[in-house]
Amino acid sequence: MGDLTEYIAGLPKAELHVHHVGSASPKIVAELASRYEGTTTVPADETKLAEYFTFTDFRHFIELYLNVVDLIRDPQDIYTLTYEVAGELHRQAVRYAELTCTPYSSMKRGIQGAAYCEAIEQARSDARRDWGIELRWCFDIPGESGIYAAEQTLQVALDQRPDGLISFGLGGPEIGVPRPQFKPFFDVARAEGLRSVPHAGETTGAQTVWDAIEALGAERIGHGIRSIEDPKLVDYLADNQIPLEVCPTSNIRTRAVATLAEHPLAALVAAGVPISINSDDPPMFGTTLCREYAVAAELLELNTVGVTELARAGVRHSFLAEEGRQALLAEIDAYEINWYAEGRDPRH
Numbered sequence: 439m440g441d442l443t444e445y446i447a448g449l450p451k452a453e454l455h456v457h458h459v460g461s462a463s464p465k466i467v468a469e470l471a472s473r474y475e476g477t478t479t480v481p482a483d484e485t486k487l488a489e490y491f492t493f494t495d496f497r498h499f500i501e502l503y504l505n506v507v508d509l510i511r512d513p514q515d516i517y518t519l520t521y522e523v524a525g526e527l528h529r530q531a532v533r534y535a536e537l538t539c540t541p542y543s544s545m546k547r548g549i550q551g552a553a554y555c556e557a558i559e560q561a562r563s564d565a566r567r568d569w570g571i572e573l574r575w576c577f578d579i580p581g582e583s584g585i586y587a588a589e590q591t592l593q594v595a596l597d598q599r600p601d602g603l604i605s606f607g608l609g610g611p612e613i614g615v616p617r618p619q620f621k622p623f624f625d626v627a628r629a630e631g632l633r634s635v636p637h638a639g640e641t642t643g644a645q646t647v648w649d650a651i652e653a654l655g656a657e658r659i660g661h662g663i664r665s666i667e668d669p670k671l672v673d674y675l676a677d678n679q680i681p682l683e684v685c686p687t688s689n690i691r692t693r694a695v696a697t698l699a700e701h702p703l704a705a706l707v708a709a710g711v712p713i714s715i716n717s718d719d720p721p722m723f724g725t726t727l728c729r730e731y732a733v734a735a736e737l738l739e740l741n742t743v744g745v746t747e748l749a750r751a752g753v754r755h756s757f758l759a760e761e762g763r764q765a766l767l768a769e770i771d772a773y774e775i776n777w778y779a780e781g782r783d784p785r786h
């Protein structure tokens with residue numbers, strides 16, 4: 439596995455399912471928490487954070503996630519967080535990422551939509567300057583906040599239209615938050631050229647994935663792992679090549695899946711469902727994108743050739759324009775060739 443870890447570390451990647459606040463480093467979260475000592479349950483001590491991010495179930499995860507969101511109250515924090523997240527993506531050899539941002543949650547806490555968008559755009563151009571990484575935004579509706587949040591999210595997306603904005607999503611709990619109610623907002627977003635990437639089939643069954651496809655026009659599904667329960671849906675995803683953005687460790691840490699041995703990733707791949715591998719909320723789940731590639735390699739019994747295909751899939755399922763896709767696929771090819779050129783055996 440040692441060779442694979444080293445290989446994965448430098449393998450150029452695209453990440454398609456990673457959350458903005460969920461990626462805030464323990465250093466940033468602890469610093470933010472120290473400002474609101476006594477009014478937040480979030481520890482101001484980095485070492486205590488790992489323990490804090492131990493979730494009894496998905497609902498508990500969302501509760502603690504929102505406790506962290508609560509600490510972010512000015513545009514400078516948005517800039518710093520976004521720039522630092524880009525630095526960590528760079529350390530994971532990510533060359534392109536579609537970062538899921540939830541502007542409504544920040545606007546609700548007093549940050550103006552325009553200031554929010556300026557901050558993330560400034561971070562995006564600084565990250566490109568410093569690390570050559572290409573960021574795009576998915577603006578998602580926090581589903582637990584319902585129709586008003588959907589209205590606000592669509593409005594800020596279309597009023598501000600930051601250069602990096604490429605897709606429109608739906609996050610938060612699925613239980614008690616039916617997808618079809620958001621159809622009018624996805625219809626407008628798609629008509630305006632935003633790509634549809636709602637979460638579904640993470641903590642509820644296959645029906646939410648059907649709803650995401652039929653009501654929200656999903657082109658990719660966030661998680662979608664519970665699709666495995668419905669053979670017709672599995673066939674539909676495979677026949678129509680609708681990719682699932684799979685985040686293995688997230689599913690374990692939120693208790694959406696009991697153990698890795700029971701994770702449906704291998705069954706989905708065997709059925710021809712296209713997948714990408716992602717980290718979701720890496721510091722909260724004690725993981726990194728490279729580690730998620732290693733987990734997928736274990737579950738799918740992949741060698742260096744196989745994990746290279748995972749990286750290519752991330753590019754192919756991205757919304758990056760053709761020129762950028764070809765350039766990133768060429769980077770991956772060059773990396774693979776150089777790796778073997780140093781005399782390593784691809785059969786590892």
Ligand SMILES: O=c1[nH]cnc2c1ncn2[C@@H]1O[C@H](CO)[C@@H](O)[C@H]1O
Pocket residue numbers: 457460500503504538539540543578579580581582609610611637640688718719
């Ligand atoms: O794995 C996940 N599933 C669903 N929502 C998530 C996940 N990770 C982070 N969020 C975020 O939780 C917030 C809820 O208001 C949203 O911002 C959503 O993007």
